[in-house]
Each structure stands twice: as structure tokens, then as C-alpha cells.
Amino acid sequence: MKKVLVAFKTKYGSTKQYAEWISEELNCSALPLDQVKSEDIKQCDVVVFGGYLYAGKIMGAEFINNNWPLLQGKEVILFTASGSPPESQGLKDAFNKGFPEPVRAKIRYFPMPGRMGKLDLKDNILMLFPRTGAYLSWLVKRDERSKFIAESLGKPFDHVKKENIEPLVREVESIRN
Ligand SMILES: Cc1cc2nc3c(=O)[nH]c(=O)nc-3n(C[C@H](O)[C@H](O)[C@H](O)COP(=O)(O)O)c2cc1C
Numbered sequence: 001m002k003k004v005l006v007a008f009k010t011k012y013g014s015t016k017q018y019a020e021w022i023s024e025e026l027n028c029s030a031l032p033l034d035q036v037k038s039e040d041i042k043q044c045d046v047v048v049f050g051g052y053l054y055a056g057k058i059m060g061a062e063f064i065n066n067n068w069p070l071l072q073g074k075e076v077i078l079f080t081a082s083g084s085p086p087e088s089q090g091l092k093d094a095f096n097k098g099f100p101e102p103v104r105a106k107i108r109y110f111p112m113p114g115r116m117g118k119l120d121l122k123d124n125i126l127m128l129f130p131r132t133g134a135y136l137s138w139l140v141k142r143d144e145r146s147k148f149i150a151e152s153l154g155k156p157f158d159h160v161k162k163e164n165i166e167p168l169v170r171e172v173e174s175i176r177n
Pocket of ligand 1: 012116124
């Protein structure tokens with residue numbers, strides 16, 4: 001059976017939660033990206049990476065790009081936790097921007113919904129920009145959609161559920177066995 005490693009980058013814990021559920025289901029280890037060594041990658045056949053969306057970028061993407069010489073002969077699975085819904089264009093754009101075409105072509109990507117609770121000071125300040133933009137857009141457009149976006153941006157939400165990992169786990173099991 002092929003050896004699987006789960007590696008993740010998290011700030012508030014939702015990506016870590018998904019990584020832990022995935023590693024429990026697949027009976028393998030889950031390591032934070034900053035603890036993953038070249039040896040860990042060399043020893044496995046399937047690598048499952050988890051990152052979160054932050055200001056339009058996939059955090060952790062550079063780890064995959066920098067280690068591509070080691071990864072390209074392996075099965076590479078990516079999942080993300082995000083505020084945008086998994087099917088949204090913003091996530092497709094972040095995926096396209098985050099990886100060059102030859103890397104993208106080899107990655108199987110599973111976007112998953114994330115969670116947002118209490119933010120640190122830096123993130124509260126960062127959220128002011130899109131929130132102000134959304135309120136200005138609502139002032140101009142005066143439609144229900146703009147109102148909804150302005151009122152919900154930066155508000156707490158939690159869409160992290162164990163069942164969200166099922167398609168990814170099935171995919172890894174089909175590769176592994
Ligand atoms: C300052 C800030 C910026 C964010 N930017 C984005 C974004 O550009 N796109 C998105 O879909 N989600 C965005 N999010 C939502 C996070 O991706 C989401 O909360 C995720 O679950 C966080 O992962 P973590 O709990 O592993 O840190 C942002 C959250 C914060 C606090």
C-alpha cells in the first residue's frame with residue numbers, strides 16, 4: 001500500500017482540523033508545514049497538502065512550488081479552507097495564480113469551506129478594506145446582494161464539518177490501494 005503524508009498550514013485552526021480528520025481516516029501522520037523535512041516527502045508516495053485562503057492567496061502554495069522537484073513524481077492532493085464557497089471563482093483564481101501550469105496540471109484540488117471567529121489585530125485591520133469596499137458598493141448599487149455581502153463580510157461563520165473531507169479521502173483511498 002502507498003504511503004501517505006498530510007501536511008498543513010493554518011492560522012486559526014480550521015485547516016488543521018481538516019488535516020487531523022483526514023489523517024485519522026487515512027491512518028497516517030499530519031504535520032504542520034514548518035515541521036516537514038525533505039526526508040518526510042521522499043519517503044511517501046501520496047502527499048496531501050492543506051492551506052488556507054488569505055487575501056486572495058493560498059497560504060502554503062510556495063512550499064509545494066519550492067519542493068516541486070521532490071514532489072513531481074508523487075501523487076499530490078491539495079485542499080484549502082476558505083471563506084469563499086468551494087465553487088467560487090475567487091478560489092479558482094487563487095489556484096491558478098498560486099501554481100505554474102505544469103504544477104497545477106498534476107495537483108488534484110479539493111476546496112473546503114472554512115471558519116472565521118475572533119481575529120487578531122492585524123487581521124481585523126486587514127478586513128477593514130474589503131468591508132469598507134463592500135459598504136461603498138452597497139451605497140452605490142443599493143441591491144440585496146451588495147447589502148448581504150456588506151453585512152456578512154468579517155462576521156464569524158463556521159462551515160467546517162467532517163463530512164467535507166469525504167471526496168478527498170475517497171480519492172486518496174483509490175490512489176493508495
Ligand atoms: C484577514 C483575512 C483574509 C482572508 N482572505 C480570504 C480570501 O481572500 N478568500 C477566502 O476565501 N477566504 C479568506 N479568508 C477566510 C479564511 O480563509 C478562513 O477563515 C479559513 O478557514 C482560515 O483558515 P485557518 O482556520 O486554518 O487559519 C480570510 C480571513 C482573514 C482573517
